[in-house]
Amino acid sequence: MSKFKALKEKAYECNMELVKHGVVIYTFGNASCFDPKNQVFAIKPSGVPYAYLTPDMMVIVDLHNNIIEGELNPSSDTKTHVVLYNQFSGINGIVHTHSTFATAWAQANMPIPILGTTHADHSPREIPCTMVMSDEAIKRDYEVETGLLIVECFASLSYKEVQMVLVGAHGPFAWGETPEKAVYNSVMLEELAKMAYITKQINPEITEIKQTLIDKHYQRKHGNNAYYGQKNTE
Numbered sequence: 001m002s003k004f005k006a007l008k009e010k011a012y013e014c015n016m017e018l019v020k021h022g023v024v025i026y027t028f029g030n031a032s033c034f035d036p037k038n039q040v041f042a043i044k045p046s047g048v049p050y051a052y053l054t055p056d057m058m059v060i061v062d063l064h065n066n067i068i069e070g071e072l073n074p075s076s077d078t079k080t081h082v083v084l085y086n087q088f089s090g091i092n093g094i095v096h097t098h099s100t101f102a103t104a105w106a107q108a109n110m111p112i113p114i115l116g117t118t119h120a121d122h123s124p125r126e127i128p129c130t131m132v133m134s135d136e137a138i139k140r141d142y143e144v145e146t147g148l149l150i151v152e153c154f155a156s157l158s159y160k161e162v163q164m165v166l167v168g169a170h171g172p173f174a175w176g177e178t179p180e181k182a183v184y185n186s187v188m189l190e191e192l193a194k195m196a197y198i199t200k201q202i203n204p205e206i207t208e209i210k211q212t213l214i215d216k217h218y219q220r221k222h223g224n225n226a227y228y229g230q231k232n233t234e
Contacts, residue, residue: 002069004035004038004040004042004060004068004069005055007033007035007040007041007042007058007060008042008055008058008060009055010033010042010179011031011032011033011041011042011043011044011055011058011179012053012054012055012057012058014031014033014093014095014179014180014182015030015031015044015050015053016050016053017031017180017183017187018031018050018095018097018183018186018187019050021183021187021190022099023097023099023186023187023190024050024097024098024099026049026050027047027048027049027050028097028098029095029096029097029098029099030043030044030075030077030095030096031043031044031093031094031095031096031179031182031183031186032044032075032081032093032094032095032179033092033093033179034085034091034092034093034094034179036092039062039063040060040061040062040063040068041060041061041081041085042058042059042060042061043058043059043061043074043075043078043081044057044058044059044074044075045057045058045059045070045072045073045074045075046072046073046074046075046076047073047076048072057070058070059072059073059074059075059078061074061078061081061082063082063085063086064082065078065079065082077096077143077146078143079141079143079144079146079147080096080143080144080146080147080150080173081094081147082144082147083146083147083148083150083151084147084150084151084173084175087147087151088151088154088159088175090160090177091159091163091175091176091177091182092176092177092178092179092182093175093176093177093178093179093180093181093182093183094173094174094175094182095173095174095175095182095183095185095186096171096173097171097172097186097190098171098172099171099172099186099189099190099193100190100194101190101193101194101197102166102171102189102190103170103171104193104197105127105129105166105193105196105197106129106166106167106168106169106170106171106172107169109129109132109168109169110129111126111128111129111166112126112127112129112166112192112193112196113126113196113207113208114126114208114209114214115195115196115199115200115206115208115209116195116209117213117217118191118195119192119195119196120209120213120214120216120217120218121217121218121221122185122188122192123161123162123163123164123192123218124161124162124214124215124218125157125161125162125214126208127162127164127165127166127189127192127193128153128154128157128162128165128166129153129165129166129167129168130149130150130152130153130165130166130167130168131149131153131168132168132169133145133146133149133168133169137149146167146170149167149168150165150167150173153165159175163175163176163181163182163185164185164186164188164189172186172190172193
């Protein structure tokens with residue numbers, strides 16, 4: 001029995017959650033789950049339809065992009081996951097999709113503005129969009145360069161505060177402290193993108209909400225004195 005059985009099962013479950021929430025179709029997108037103890041992650045195999053996935057198909061990869069276990073090729077985006085796990089300490093899950101509304105913002109090369117408190121509940125600022133990759137970078141190791149583009153975008157941002165990004169002309173990525181949180185962030189990113197698009201259709205002149213509202217909603221869920229939800233009494 002594989003020593004990574006539990007990790008593969010979690011990666012499978014995370015990938016299937018993306019299907020459940022409608023942010024992936026056919027073979028598009030992938031989720032990975034990181035094991036900090038063994039410094040490896042499990043990721044969806046490349047080009048396999050979600051309908052045919054099984055836990056055993058998940059591929060185990062280390063942080064040097066070596067396949068540790070698995071008979072199938074890992075996702076074509078694996079090297080991007082490698083870059084992010086190496087650069088964003090403390091994240092244990094990454095999700096990439098081509099969900100409709102988030103991808104539309106990425107294709108428009110525009111960040112998602114913070115237009116309401118739903119957005120502020122999840123991020124204290126706009127969801128950034130990277131630059132479109134240069135021709136020189138495209139000709140190099142494309143998936144590595146995608147990861148580096150994301151890292152560059154967060155040079156002046158906190159990847160712990162803003163756990164989602166749009167890659168210009170490509171699509172969305174999200175991450176989290178747990179694989180489940182990465183899935184949640186990916187689903188919420190699509191909802192925020194959809195809400196922002198609809199809001200802009202209703203009122204094209206709308207601007208971002210005021211800072212006091214942003215601070216209140218973000219801090220009540222994520223601040224030192226957060227009071228949203230239930231306290232752990234154990």
